[in-house]
Amino acid sequence: MLSYEVRQRPEFDGRPVDDPELMVRYQREYQPTMIETIEAALDRAGLELSDLALLLPHNVNQASWRMICRQLGHPVERVLLENVPAVGHSFAADAFVNLRTATTGGALRPGDHYLIAAAGIGATFAAMVLQH
Template sequence: MTALEAVAVHLPPVARPIEELGEELGLSDRQVKLFRRFHGLDQVRLDPDGDLTDLLEGAATALTALRGREHRVRYVLHARSMPIAAPYPHNPLHELLGRLGLEHARAFTVTHHACAGSLLAIDVAGRLLAAEPDPEALALILAGEKTFTRDARLVPETALFGEGAAACLVRAEGERDRVLSYAVDLRGEFDGRLAEDPDLLARYQRDYPDAVVGVMRAALDEAGETWDSIRLLLPHNVNQVSWKRICRTVGLPLDRVVLENVPAVGHSFTADVFLNHHTATTRGLLHPGDRYLVAAAGLGATFAAMVLQH
């Protein structure tokens, strides 16, 4: 059963208040107030001096469980939201392999699920490792991206992106953080640029809560769990108000949802799941045997959820 061996995060040193970002993005005062007062955003972590390779390296070097086990890594996956991350022929992922001593590993990008891509990467890594003859084989998942365009900085009326990064070691079998289920709902009718299509944005915002709840319920059902049996919900960090509404709908108390990274970090693409996992474990919110639910949505649109056992 696929298991998360270890998770590490890297938060860039610069914290920009959303008012500064709003001015750069041409947002009105009303739009900025909406983000702060209604959505619960405060600041966004950014690394103005580093590139994508530096960002991912920060997360990988923080992963102490990787040290001395580099030879066990068979696969390196970059879970990426944006289809393009760097101009050709620059390849940040393969440059990183050289810095980490992982040139022997097979490396590739997992995309097309946008910000839900980290859950897809866990599933793909588990499937690949299950076919490996060596039970000690590992996969390294990297998550995090640069906010290098306007589309990579803003989801209209919803979220502001940050540059938090994460690294996760995965193995085919393990005793902790075992994957019990994985559910995905692909909704191609929402493909398009929300910033330029008000009707598409309105339809996406209307259907978003039901789609998120639906895929979470599917993951719970597959794992044989209920809202009462899970210890925590680890959401993606788009904003606080949408998760508060969803929790009211399903009857899940807010003290069982990790939301503290929303105002402090910003929506960090596919890294959100791992950032919140790191927060939950370092704060002692999960105990051995606890079941927990993770959920994410990616523009395009993909809704995904996964149940794990700590």
Template sequence: MTALAAVATYLPDRRVPIEELADGLDLTPMQVRLFRRFHMLSDVCRDPDATPLDLLLAAVSNLDALRGQEHRVRYVLYARTFPVVVPYPLNPLHALCRLLGLDQAVAFTVTHHACATGLLAIDVAGRLLASDPDPDAYALVLAGEKAFTRDAQLVPETSIFGEGASACLIQHSGPRDRLLSYAANQRGEFDDELSDDTAKFQEEYHSSLADAILAAVDRAGLDLADLALILPHNVNLVAWQRLCRRIGYPVARVLLDNVPLTAHVFCADAFVNYTTAHARGLLHPGDRYLVAAAGAGRGATFSAMVFEH
């Protein structure tokens, strides 16, 4: 059974108030107030001098469990929101493997689920490890991108992207953070919906994510009440308030504290929230918790995973 062996993240110290981003994003004063007062977005993490490779290396440097175990890493997966994040011939993933002595690993990028690709990467890593002949093999799942274009900085009327990165060490089986279920609700009709049919996407958003969450809980053989915590994607607070009302889950048990501080950190949200939950002692042995994510681009994907801590 797939398990998380260790999780580490990196968030830049520099946090930019959303008001300072208004001119570059062509936001009106009313739109800025909407983000701050309605969506509860306050600051955005940014590291203007860091490259994508710098962000990933910073996250891996915090992954203490990897030190001395590099030889056990069989696969390195880079979960990305965008298919292309650097100009050719740069390749931050392969550069990272060379720098960290992971040349023996099979390294590749996963992008197909946009901001929900982090969960897809965990699922793919688990499948690869399940078929690997070495029971002690690891997979390393990375996430982290630059807010390098307007599309990579803003989800219209919904959220603002911040910068950061995460590194997650995956094993085939382990004593904690075992994956119980995974569900992905893919909506191919929302191809390029952010520019063509925003209203329809917003209308379907909550029901589609709710379906994924309920499917994952059901596949784990649980009820919503059995979940100690939900680790969300950090899109905005009001979206989660509405979703919790829809599914009948207490919003107080959704870890939303990072939303005003980091905004939406691409595929790294789940791991950022995991490290916060772990640091605060919010998860206890045997607790079941759910990780949720939504991604939009070439179609829309709504995903959820249930773990046992």
């Protein structure tokens, strides 16, 4: 592990889906907060997005990751999204499911840098840069 960053947004603690106004705010803040977290993890690791062989996301949905990639200027082809429709969101297991897919499928080789990113209940955003 080369770096780990976390951003917590306590104003979204609980279940935003139960409060329509809070849900709209969460959806508006989701991408910028995820991008900030990813960029901070890369900075701490001393790497750029272009140094990554792969980004392993949480498997919430493909659309949000495509939008994040557009905003970051990162090729979506270097984000492992195949498990989103195949497996779906497995909560805390997403990173491990995606890592297994990446290693067994040959998308990660020894020495490659990769980033795991996730957001969860309580509006906690995390990103970790690793070297395989």
